[in-house]
Amino acid sequence: MSFPIYYEDTDFSGFVYHANYLKFFERAREHVIGIDFLAQMFKERLHFVVSKAEISFLKPAVHGDKIWIETTAKIAKSPVVEFYQNAVHESSEMLVKSVITIVLINDQRKPQKMPPAFIEHFERQAELINKGYHL
Amino acid sequence: MSFPIYYEDTDFSGFVYHANYLKFFERAREHVIGIDFLAQMFKERLHFVVSKAEISFLKPAVHGDKIWIETTAKIAKSPVVEFYQNAVHESSEMLVKSVITIVLINDQRKPQKMPPAFIEHFERQAELINKGYHL
Amino acid sequence: MSFPIYYEDTDFSGFVYHANYLKFFERAREHVIGIDFLAQMFKERLHFVVSKAEISFLKPAVHGDKIWIETTAKIAKSPVVEFYQNAVHESSEMLVKSVITIVLINDQRKPQKMPPAFIEHFERQAELINKGYHL
Amino acid sequence: MSFPIYYEDTDFSGFVYHANYLKFFERAREHVIGIDFLAQMFKERLHFVVSKAEISFLKPAVHGDKIWIETTAKIAKSPVVEFYQNAVHESSEMLVKSVITIVLINDQRKPQKMPPAFIEHFERQAELINKGYHL
Numbered sequence: 001m002s003f004p005i006y007y008e009d010t011d012f013s014g015f016v017y018h019a020n021y022l023k024f025f026e027r028a029r030e031h032v033i034g035i036d037f038l039a040q041m042f043k044e045r046l047h048f049v050v051s052k053a054e055i056s057f058l059k060p061a062v063h064g065d066k067i068w069i070e071t072t073a074k075i076a077k078s079p080v081v082e083f084y085q086n087a088v089h090e091s092s093e094m095l096v097k098s099v100i101t102i103v104l105i106n107d108q109r110k111p112q113k114m115p116p117a118f119i120e121h122f123e124r125q126a127e128l129i130n131k132g133y134h135l
Numbered sequence: 136m137s138f139p140i141y142y143e144d145t146d147f148s149g150f151v152y153h154a155n156y157l158k159f160f161e162r163a164r165e166h167v168i169g170i171d172f173l174a175q176m177f178k179e180r181l182h183f184v185v186s187k188a189e190i191s192f193l194k195p196a197v198h199g200d201k202i203w204i205e206t207t208a209k210i211a212k213s214p215v216v217e218f219y220q221n222a223v224h225e226s227s228e229m230l231v232k233s234v235i236t237i238v239l240i241n242d243q244r245k246p247q248k249m250p251p252a253f254i255e256h257f258e259r260q261a262e263l264i265n266k267g268y269h270l
Numbered sequence: 271m272s273f274p275i276y277y278e279d280t281d282f283s284g285f286v287y288h289a290n291y292l293k294f295f296e297r298a299r300e301h302v303i304g305i306d307f308l309a310q311m312f313k314e315r316l317h318f319v320v321s322k323a324e325i326s327f328l329k330p331a332v333h334g335d336k337i338w339i340e341t342t343a344k345i346a347k348s349p350v351v352e353f354y355q356n357a358v359h360e361s362s363e364m365l366v367k368s369v370i371t372i373v374l375i376n377d378q379r380k381p382q383k384m385p386p387a388f389i390e391h392f393e394r395q396a397e398l399i400n401k402g403y404h405l
Numbered sequence: 406m407s408f409p410i411y412y413e414d415t416d417f418s419g420f421v422y423h424a425n426y427l428k429f430f431e432r433a434r435e436h437v438i439g440i441d442f443l444a445q446m447f448k449e450r451l452h453f454v455v456s457k458a459e460i461s462f463l464k465p466a467v468h469g470d471k472i473w474i475e476t477t478a479k480i481a482k483s484p485v486v487e488f489y490q491n492a493v494h495e496s497s498e499m500l501v502k503s504v505i506t507i508v509l510i511n512d513q514r515k516p517q518k519m520p521p522a523f524i525e526h527f528e529r530q531a532e533l534i535n536k537g538y539h540l
Contacts, residue, residue, distance in 0.1 A: 004305050008154070008293045010147035012198050012447075017143060018455040019427035023278045026424070035274050039334035042417070049465065050423040055458045060514060063147050064309035109465060139440050143428045147312075153320040154296070157289035158413045170409050174469035177282075184330065185288040190323045195379060199444035244330060278422060282415035282468050289413070333417050 001028045002068045002090075005061055015060035021096050022053065025085040028069040029100070032083075032125055041118075045107040051080070052101035059095045066090040075122065079104040079111050136163045137203045137225075140196055150195035156231050157188065160220040163204040164235070167218075167260055176253075180242040186215070187236035194230045201225040210257065214239040214246050271298045271339045272360075275331055285330035291366050292323065295355045298339040299370070302353075302395055311388075315377040321350070322371035329365045336360040345392065349374040349381050406433045407473045407495075410466055420465035426501050427458065430490040433474040434505070437488075437530055446523075450512040456485070457506035464500045471495040480527065484509040484516050 003024075011017040030038060033048070041047070061067055072084040080103055087096040104112045114122075138159075146152040165173060168183070176182070196202055207219040215238055222231040239247045249257075273294075281287040300308060303318070311317070331337055342354040350373055357366040374382045384392075408429075416422040435443060438453070446452070466472055477489040485508055492501040509517045519527075 004300075006293075006297050006300055006305075007146045007148070007308075008152060008296060011142045012145035012147060012149045013142070013452045013454070014147045015454070018458070019143070019424045019431070022424035022427060023276075026278060027276050030274075030276055035276075035334045038277075042333065047418045049418070049420070049462065051462050053423070053458065053460045053462075055460075057454065057456050057458075060454065063312065064305050139435075141428075141432050141435055141440075143431060148317045148319070150319070153323070154289045154292035157292060158411075161289070161413060162411050165409075165411055170411075170469050173412075177468065182283045184283070184285070184327065186327050188288070188323065188325045188327075190325075192319065192321050192323075195319065198447070199440050277416045277418070278424070280417035281412045282417060282419045283412070284417045287413060 001031055001071070002066060005063050005065045005067065007063060010063050014062055016062070018057060021055065021057075021087055021098070024067070024069055024087060025071075025083070025098060025100055026050075028071045028085060029083055029102070032071050032073060033122070034125065037121060046112060047105055047107075048081075048102045049105055050100060051103045053098060055096060055098040057096050059089070059093060061087070061089065061095055067095065073122075073125075075114075075119065079114050081122070136166055136206075137201060140198050140200045140202065142198060145198050149197055151197070153192060156190065156192075156222055156233070157185075159202070159204055159222060160206075160218070160233060160235055161185075163206045163220060164218055164237070167206050167208060168257070169260065172256060181247060182240055182242075183216075183237045184240055185235060186238045188233060189235075190231060190233040192231050194224070194228060196222070196224065196230055202230065208257075208260075210249075210254065214249050216257070271301055271341070272336060275333050275335045275337065277333060280333050284332055286332070288327060291325065291327075291357055291368070294337070294339055294357060295341075295353070295368060295370055296320075298341045298355060299353055299372070302341050302343060303392070304395065307391060316382060317375055317377075318351075318372045319375055320370060321373045323368060325366060325368040327366050329359070329363060331357070331359065331365055337365065343392075343395075345384075345389065349384050351392070406436055406476070407471060410468050410470045410472065412468060415468050419467055421467070423462060426460065426462075426492055426503070429472070429474055429492060430476075430488070430503060430505055431455075433476045433490060434488055434507070437476050437478060438527070439530065442526060451517060452510055452512075453486075453507045454510055455505060456508045458503060460501060460503040462501050464494070464498060466492070466494065466500055472500065478527075478530075480519075480524065484519050486527070 005016055009016050009020050068088045070086045074082045083100045085098045089095055104114050106112045140151055144151050144155050203223045205221045209217045218235045220233045224230055239249055241247045275286055279286050279290050338358045340356045344352045353370045355368045359365055374384050376382045410421055414421050414425050473493045475491045479487045488505040490503045490505055494500055509519050511517045
């Protein structure tokens with residue numbers, strides 16, 4: 001998943017505002033999981049929420065840079081999924097590294113075991129990711 | 136309603152990112168209407184949505200500036216409310232002027248006549264605004 | 271310019287947060303003008319700023335919708351450019367209409383006549399837009 | 406530093422969008438360091454940038470909730486400062502815990518030893534924080 005840095009992404013230091021990487025990573029996760037799949041889950045009142053984020057900001061990006069989000073996922077122990085997500089400059093320089101842990105919850109905000117249909121769907125997607133197919 | 140300009144509000148031009156004024160105006164409207172009142176409305180599946188916005192950007196603000204949001208409201212014709220909202224620098228210089236039109240809708244997204252309880256609540260708030268009490 | 275609606279774009283009403291359309295329109299303008307061109311301008315300490323925005327919100331969009339930003343531009347009278355920008359649902363339904371007026375300023379925040387190189391560049395882009403080529 | 410949750414802070418799950426806590430923490434740091442002080446630093450082309458963030462999301466917040474940001478700071482080893490920042494619900498329930506590491510850089514993006522004036526300023530502020538004075 002690749003995109004340019006827009007005005008909206010920067011702050012007055014000239015660099016990408018740090019919190020925006022969490023947005024970029026989340027956009028990439030939505031593509032990996034599948035936006036239609038998430039919309040369907042929402043109808044069943046299930047949500048993924050971020051439970052933990054560890055982010056290392058190595059180099060800043062500026063307006064006009066093109067960056068790439070690399071995503072690798074691992075079903076750690078249902079209902080927990082770990083995403084290893086990096087923001088990479090088009091020059092291949094690593095900008096930001098992260099481990100984002102997400103959990104499936106229901107609308108009473110309780111962790112929810114992942115339904116088999118989800119695990120199957122997810123493994124299909126994960127396989128694509130591991131094969132380096134860009135979702 | 137007064138607050139300082141943070142890093143997050145700026146873009147790399149050094150000025151407040153234009154779309155953020157719509158956020159500032161909305162925060163001010165939430166205070167004028169009452170955040171608890173809005174939360175209650177939401178439970179009854181009613182929402183205010185912006186149907187129209189006319190915004191003139193006269194002068195830019197920068198990081199560290201303190202700005203003030205002036206809000207005047209008028210129930211145009213139920214379910215329509217017009218908010219005249221300005222962003223004013225603490226030096227009293229006018230930065231941004233706007234007219235924001237909002238409409239009450241239900242969860243089928245249909246315009247909804249305002250319940251009498253809301254009009255009463257709103258008039259009480261509007262009176263406070265007109266008296267110059269800062270909500 | 272087409273993209274899906276992400277979690278980050280919505281608010282708890284379930285719809286796209288109204289201020290985000292200004293971001294979508296700005297992203298589309300950056301593509302129309304050219305992100306590299308804007309980065310070059312910035313080095314010469316020139317900026318486009320929004321001086322006026324008139325936006326009509328006709329229909330809401332929700333998470334998972336795919337929307338399209340249509341952009342038509344007109345050099346009104348240098349240094350002013352008017353952009354007619356619409357957000358259109360992939361079903362072709364019009365969601366949001368806008369007229370966004372931008373002005374070229376220098377780093378003393380003074381309006382700046384557009385350099386001939388810019389007008390030429392812009393006309394080339396505008397021609398592409400008018401031909402319906404999607405930038 | 407205390408504030409209510411606005412529409413803009415939520416996503417369509419109904420909860421505060423996770424990336425927004427990084428914004429809340431940054432607003433709180435700006436108050437702790439001093440917005441005027443940061444503006445002055447910027448004139449000298451010095452910036453604080455986030456180099457690392459570890460965030461645990463324990464409980465979600467919803468529209469209308471009032472939350473409180475607790476901030477404790479420690480000059481780890483110049484030019485590194487560690488902020489321990491928590492988002493706490495007005496009911497005293499812990500929502501989000503974080504350790505945010507920031508670094509001072511110059512405009513060549515090189516880490517910069519903190520000037521004595523800054524350390525003094527910072528220690529004065531830190532003392533206020535440790536005394537529980539809410540900045």
